[in-house]
Amino acid sequence: MAAKPKNAHRFTEIRNAKARRDYHIESTFEAGIALKGTEVKSIRAGRAQINDAFGRIKKGELWLMNAHIEEYRFGTYSNHEPRRSRKLLLRKSELRKIDQALNQGGKSLIPLRVYMKEALVKVEVGLGLGKKLYDKRDDLKKKVLDREIDRTLKSRR
Numbered sequence: 001m002a003a004k005p006k007n008a009h010r011f012t013e014i015r016n017a018k019a020r021r022d023y024h025i026e027s028t029f030e031a032g033i034a035l036k037g038t039e040v041k042s043i044r045a046g047r048a049q050i051n052d053a054f055g056r057i058k059k060g061e062l063w064l065m066n067a068h069i070e071e072y073r074f075g076t077y078s079n080h081e082p083r084r085s086r087k088l089l090l091r092k093s094e095l096r097k098i099d100q101a102l103n104q105g106g107k108s109l110i111p112l113r114v115y116m117k118e119a120l121v122k123v124e125v126g127l128g129l130g131k132k133l134y135d136k137r138d139d140l141k142k143k144v145l146d147r148e149i150d151r152t153l154k155s156r157r
Contacts, residue, residue, distance in 0.1 A: 023128030
């Protein structure tokens with residue numbers, strides 16, 4: 001039997017709850033993120049929010065805008081600004097793909113989740129096309145139908 005990981009109850013991941021509801025996600029990328037020390041500590045404590053965040057390319061670099069990482073509780077004068085822009089780290093080929101998709105128009109770069117991969121903080125970003133209101137309604141109808149089918153199958157067993 002394997003030993004339980006140390007501090008397994010701590011941070012697992014921070015998800016963007018609105019992303020898959022509001023966008024058709026076409027492709028995803030795993031990106032590193034340039035953070036300060038107090039930001040990493042806040043993320044490990046689960047004190048971040050990416051629901052309103054988005055990605056933007058400036059001068060050939062990818063930036064995560066409007067992500068809120070709470071100030072570290074025990075930080076001093078070196079504490080970070082909660083809503084500052086943070087650089088996302090990707091390969092040049094991935095940056096080119098993202099840049100082309102964003103320049104075509106109509107697509108957005110949305111962070112889907114923030115998670116730890118060994119000792120590093122990673123961000124999963126997705127290229128998405130905004131859903132219309134009727135698409136959202138269709139998704140809700142489909143979800144309700146699937147739930148009803150599952151209930152009837154369970155009751156027959």
